[in-house]
Amino acid sequence: MPLLVWPRLSAMMFLFYFSFGSWAIVLSTYLMSAPIKGGLNFSTAEVGWVYSTFAFGGMLAPMLVGLLADRLFRAERVLGTSSLACAGLLAVAGWWCDSNFANVDREYRAAAARETVDGRPVLDLLPELGPPPRAAGRGDPRWGPVRGALDRVNDDAVVRAASAAAFRPLFGVMLAYCFFLQIGLTLLTVITLRTLPDAGRRFSRTRMFGTVGWIVTGNTVGIFLAPISPQPLYLGAAAALATGIYSFTLPATHPKATGRTVAEALGLPALKLFRDRSFGVFIGVGFLATVMNQFYGVYAHRYFTDMGVPRPEMVMTLGQVCEVAVMFMIPVLNPKKRLKWLMAAGLVGWVVRGFAMTFGSMPAAIAFGVPMHGWSYAFYFVVAATYLDREAPPHLRASAQAIVSFVANGFGNWVGNVLAGDVVDAFRTGTVIDWQPVWAVPLVGASVALVAFVLLFQPPPERPAEKSAAP
Structure with a gap:
């Protein structure tokens, strides 16, 4: 029996969910935020489609996992390969967001320059107003017309086109990423159940370290990174790279003699x-x-x-x-x-x-x-x-x-x-x-x-x- 199986599998769970959790919580806020806050000004529908890539991966990946891990290859090697693919795709996603921010920001500011309140450009007023009130009729009375002006900027056709141009390739990258992510999620369970002694009793305690990884990554993003930025995507890419390399050191999980049919x-x-x-x-x-x-x-x-x-x-x-x-x-x-x-x-x-x-x-x-x-x-x-x-x-x-x-x-x-x-x-x-x-x-x-x-x-x-x- 391989040495230290339980801690090795627990570390696998920790690294995988650390990578997954680095972007999953904060990405919607980043994508929906205005460029003046560091975001890409995506529409709600565009954000929904980006997050739907996880669902599409969940529909497609299980069929391939059975072929790869049950018939052809050792499961830990498939996990390592899929995690390395996740690392590359998350890095591409971060790079794409970085590359498109300047264009989205330029078009947003150009549209905002055409909007004035009390004879002044709307963005020039924001530092004077402080945080927006949480209820209508409260705070600086200028917030009403300022919000109306910002809404028109947000809905400007050129601004929306700039955000849409950033959305479409990002959707494709995240779809490919989530396909490999779902393969990894399935293989976490496969590897653990096949190699962990007394898996029926100890599986939940092993899986718990994935949750711990999610907690640690949330605090890491909050303390050390800018959540409204591509930085969480780069953190996820680095953690996925570590997961991929580490996976090749896991206990050998050989394919079964026969795999599942479609x-x-x-x-x-x-x-x-x-x-x-x-x-x-x-x-x-x-x-x-x-x-x-x-x-x-x-x-x-x-x-x-x-x-x-x-x-x-x-x-x-x-x-x-x-x-x-x-x-x-x-x-x-x-x-x-x-x-x-x-x-x-x-x-x-x-x-x-x-x-x-x-x-x-x-x-x-x-x-x-x-x-x-x-x-x-x-x-x-x-x-x-x-x-x-x-x-x-x-x-x-x-x-x-x-x-x-x-x-x-x-x-x-x-x-x-x-x-x-x-x-x-x-x-x-x-x-x-x-x-x-x-x-x-x-x-x-x-x-x-x-x-x-x-x-x-x-x-x-x-x-x-x-x-x-x-x-």
């Missing part, structure tokens, strides 16, 4: 599980929860930035801290006996977050809304592994997991990006967003998911082997 990769053999109403409820609720979660995943950083929260990328790591705590709690709470109610607790967390973000004060949104992000993911999707183990017979478990992955990382993620972008656009005027009705949508969606789950979901009874193994 039908198995898509999870088609598990479709027979839909005969059980509870499995359909589980998938449907998971889909709805994933859709609603994209509101927070894509736009929470921009929301906290607009509300004046200092270093929001650091504040948002409270969600991952809570996730780590819940992962420690889950074995103690005995999910085999309390399966339904632990998963329901995850759905309750999304409802609590919705209330905090929609109706709560900013301290309440931080104290309750942010931690519930990790709470809900761990209780619903991590505990769901216990449900799938009980619901699906051994020969269908991989296919059942493929369905869940498609819903969580693929189709549901894409639908959530599109819906969230449309909703934010509906309540956005120029660069100003009315956030309360935006957060009301995921609140309603999470509430519907919770009620449907509690009323309709009934897990299968424990098998005799499970009862005898339970503490």
